[in-house]
Amino acid sequence: MGLHEIALIGIVLLFVLMFLRLPIAFAMFIVGFVGLIVTASLKAATNVLSADLWDQFSSYSLSVIPLYILMGEVVYRSGITSKLFDAAYKWIGHIKGGMAATTILASAGFASISGSNSATAATMATMSLPELKKYKYNKVLSTGSVATGGTLGIIIPPSTVLIVLALQMQQSVRELFIASVIPGVLLTGMLILTVVFICQARPEYGPAGEKYPLKERLLSLLDVIPIFLLFVFIIGGLYLGWFTPTESGAFGAFGAIVLTLLMRRLTWAKFKDAVAASLRSSIMVLMLVVGAMVFGRFLTLTRLPHEVAEWINTLGLPATVIIVCILIIYIIGGSIMDALGFLIISIPIFYPTVLMLGFDPVWFAVILTVVTSMGAITPPVGVNVFIVQGIAKEASLVEVFKGASLFLIAYIIFIALLIMFPEIVLVFIQ
Amino acid sequence: MDVNDTKAPTFVEDVSHEENKVLRIYFQLTSYLNGIMAWVAGIALISMIALIVFNAIKRLFSDPFSGTVEVVGWLAAITATFSLGYAQLHKAHVYIDLLFEKFPEMLQKIVYTIMVAGSVIFFTLVVYYLFQHGLLMKRNGTLSETLQFLFYPFILLCSFGFVGLVLSLIKDLIDCWR
Numbered sequence A: 001m002g003l004h005e006i007a008l009i010g011i012v013l014l015f016v017l018m019f020l021r022l023p024i025a026f027a028m029f030i031v032g033f034v035g036l037i038v039t040a041s042l043k044a045a046t047n048v049l050s051a052d053l054w055d056q057f058s059s060y061s062l063s064v065i066p067l068y069i070l071m072g073e074v075v076y077r078s079g080i081t082s083k084l085f086d087a088a089y090k091w092i093g094h095i096k097g098g099m100a101a102t103t104i105l106a107s108a109g110f111a112s113i114s115g116s117n118s119a120t121a122a123t124m125a126t127m128s129l130p131e132l133k134k135y136k137y138n139k140v141l142s143t144g145s146v147a148t149g150g151t152l153g154i155i156i157p158p159s160t161v162l163i164v165l166a167l168q169m170q171q172s173v174r175e176l177f178i179a180s181v182i183p184g185v186l187l188t189g190m191l192i193l194t195v196v197f198i199c200q201a202r203p204e205y206g207p208a209g210e211k212y213p214l215k216e217r218l219l220s221l222l223d224v225i226p227i228f229l230l231f232v233f234i235i236g237g238l239y240l241g242w243f244t245p246t247e248s249g250a251f252g253a254f255g256a257i258v259l260t261l262l263m264r265r266l267t268w269a270k271f272k273d274a275v276a277a278s279l280r281s282s283i284m285v286l287m288l289v290v291g292a293m294v295f296g297r298f299l300t301l302t303r304l305p306h307e308v309a310e311w312i313n314t315l316g317l318p319a320t321v322i323i324v325c326i327l328i329i330y331i332i333g334g335s336i337m338d339a340l341g342f343l344i345i346s347i348p349i350f351y352p353t354v355l356m357l358g359f360d361p362v363w364f365a366v367i368l369t370v371v372t373s374m375g376a377i378t379p380p381v382g383v384n385v386f387i388v389q390g391i392a393k394e395a396s397l398v399e400v401f402k403g404a405s406l407f408l409i410a411y412i413i414f415i416a417l418l419i420m421f422p423e424i425v426l427v428f429i430q
Numbered sequence B: 001m002d003v004n005d006t007k008a009p010t011f012v013e014d015v016s017h018e019e020n021k022v023l024r025i026y027f028q029l030t031s032y033l034n035g036i037m038a039w040v041a042g043i044a045l046i047s048m049i050a051l052i053v054f055n056a057i058k059r060l061f062s063d064p065f066s067g068t069v070e071v072v073g074w075l076a077a078i079t080a081t082f083s084l085g086y087a088q089l090h091k092a093h094v095y096i097d098l099l100f101e102k103f104p105e106m107l108q109k110i111v112y113t114i115m116v117a118g119s120v121i122f123f124t125l126v127v128y129y130l131f132q133h134g135l136l137m138k139r140n141g142t143l144s145e146t147l148q149f150l151f152y153p154f155i156l157l158c159s160f161g162f163v164g165l166v167l168s169l170i171k172d173l174i175d176c177w178r
Helices: A003-019 A024-039 A042-057 A064-078 A081-092 A098-111 A117-134 A139-150 A160-169 A173-179 A181-201 A214-220 A225-239 A245-262 A268-302 A304-314 A319-336 A339-356 A361-375 A383-391 A397-405 A408-420 B017-061 B068-081 B084-089 B105-140 B152-177
Strands: none
Touching: A003 A024, A003 A268, A003 A304, A003 A339, A024 A042, A024 A268, A024 A339, A024 B105, A042 A268, A042 B068, A042 B105, A042 B152, A064 A117, A064 A160, A064 A225, A064 A245, A064 A268, A064 B017, A064 B068, A081 A098, A081 A117, A081 A214, A098 A117, A098 A139, A098 A181, A117 A139, A117 A383, A139 A181, A139 A383, A139 A397, A160 A173, A160 A268, A160 A339, A160 A361, A173 A181, A173 A225, A173 A245, A173 A361, A181 A361, A181 A408, A225 A245, A245 B017, A268 A304, A268 A339, A268 B017, A268 B068, A268 B084, A304 A339, A319 A339, A319 A361, A319 A408, A339 A361, A361 A408, A383 A397, B017 B068, B017 B084, B017 B152, B068 B152, B084 B152, B105 B152
């Protein structure tokens, strides 16, 4: 049996194990390990489980993951998110569909300190759904805007997915974070515009809220400014080269603890919960990253990714057509399984092709986060949709999917813009 | 940290009193051990933040602490591996149950048992090979590059972190058939 056949069997086995409910990380570990025994030797495989595993877990660059996660958890558990929502509402709640637009804007605010789709969707669902109901918003629009707003969690930095992509593609976390700021802001704007368009066409979907005087609007920013400053400090500090990504994460977590303490919003119980939740999320992500390392070693030995890249190159298709095909695979993948899990499995397969086609790795990483987060609201397994439906019991799954699908057009336009104008991503790093 | 949130089991009638006792001790041991390890992981995480922030501020005024990268790496390894069992007790790892949910209950149990048993074997191997690697570092007297410090105890501790995961997986296996 040739190496390519072994690689294909490995990939099929990986998917079989995953669909038999073995955690994705464990499946990558096991298939990668067995694959290494078959393609290399038992010694090489055991070396990966000993020296390489230690090197990965004790890696300075990987240590950034729990730091950013802790920052998001501390802010989330301190309840500052309600202030974000309140401020966003006072500024844009008076327009038609203002409450739904508020949800998206507050999601963007929460995303700037959280790195997770599901955390953003769950937080905003708990907070905004009762308000949307109070203002008699249509269930389709209200649940759809919460589920879609949640997708901003991994697009706006600091994002766990961007960190993992940077590590897997051997790119700078700093560049990925900086590159995703403009796309994050633009996408937020487009999603808000979508709400406005929907409510122009169907005014009964989202009635306008009350208008607040300028003084009250400005006052509402007081509670939000510290969090905004924290975001500016950690991302700005990275941009200006004041500190490394790991230091940025540490300052972010430290700043979040100090700020929430000063604002008298962090109790010992909340702090313990935040640390415990960070540990759970961090090891979940780290196991995926390290499992991908083991699986990636196996795939590299089989040379399958490079052969695939060379084969695609011989097809003579325009690079844009190939990248669109790859992105479609990611949309499908992101819709049937966890975004991070799919990214981690597929990067070793597609990344060499993307490089061979001459695309910028930073651009590719950012567009991947957009595409896979779109998967989080795409049937059949739009993760965010299930989260929102779990909280909004009165809305059916079909209604939430219908609501989320209203925003898919904005997503498709946005992806097309990123393909046509890569400068949107690369402007700050070139 | 919610150390005690994985409650001691309630036992089915067909399990004898003695078996109950053994299982109860095993479940409690797994829960407490992983809870304690989660505390250590949490302390390591906070220490990591403190060290990085302290070092970044220190370098504004004087030379930075040269071993920061190494110490942060060791603390990161403890943070990660000591959370493994705790995360498993909370089913924190990402999995897909799209197809699995459609299986009949008995088939679900059988498949789940095979998957968890396979994981137990695999991670027991990880414990063994990591431990052996730690011992090798000890025998060779390998020192860290910057601090010139014997770091093998951290590798041994990491292998112990995977013990927590194996214990949690075995607990899941027993839970599945109770």
